[in-house]
Amino acid sequence: MIASFAAEERMETGFLVSIIVFGDRAILHLPPTSASSVEWSDMTADSCTAIGAAFSLAKGLIEDKTVIPSRAFRPTVVLVSDGRPTDDWKQPLEFLIAEGRSSKFFFMAMGIGENTGMQVLERFISRTPVLAEVNGTAIRNGVFRRKGAHRIHEFFRQVTMSGTMRSRCIRPNDVPRSVEANKEEGRY
Numbered sequence: 776m777i778a779s780f781a782a783e784e785r786m787e788t789g790f791l792v793s794i795i796v797f798g799d800r801a802i803l804h805l806p807p808t809s810a811s812s813v814e815w816s817d818m819t820a821d822s823c824t825a826i827g828a829a830f831s832l833a834k835g836l837i838e839d840k841t842v843i844p845s846r847a848f849r850p851t852v853v854l855v856s857d858g859r860p861t862d863d864w865k866q867p868l869e870f871l872i873a874e875g876r877s878s879k880f881f882f883m884a885m886g887i888g889e890n891t892g893m894q895v896l897e898r899f900i901s902r903t904p905v906l907a908e909v910n911g912t913a914i915r916n917g918v919f920r921r922k923g924a925h926r927i928h929e930f931f932r933q934v935t936m937s938g939t940m941r942s943r944c945i946r947p948n949d950v951p952r953s954v955e956a957n958k959e960e961g962r963y
Contacts, residue, residue: 780810827864858892
């Protein structure tokens with residue numbers, strides 16, 4: 776994914792990549808960095824899921840206009856988790872998806888593990904019901920579930936395609952709308 780974004784940067788589109796890891800606490804693993812400048816370092820997992828702290832940390836980055844300037848295209852926030860929080864997550868999640876600049880972002884999620892908690896993940900993506908429209912058919916957003924690591928790459932391929940396709944659009948900030956939704960709202 777990062778290599779694909781770096782290749783797109785050569786075509787005059789910038790991609791900032793940032794990674795927040797969360798276990799017993801949330802840590803900024805990779806500060807917002809141009810995709811072509813990312814120097815990868817591996818992450819490790821532990822038994823906790825401080826997802827509320829991660830939501831708060833992400834919200835702070837997003838609302839800081841020195842980190843994400845107002846002229847930036849609408850970012851995508853990606854959550855990869857077992858969806859089983861070990862901290863207070865409801866209010867930080869609501870602030871992230873429903874208030875301020877972050878409420879206009881695209882959200883995608885992947886649940887990992889045997890006993891994935893879907894409530895958090897489904898609420899996380901609820902503000903992005905449609906990822907794209909292809910030949911008049913809406914591609915609906917949903918939580919991707921992966922029990923094993925062997926298929927994780929499929930999710931990140933979709934994240935990559937979503938980001939690179941939008942960067943090539945005339946209006947990359949528009950939320951994709953299905954034809955049916957436009958008809959219901961009287962727009963054609």
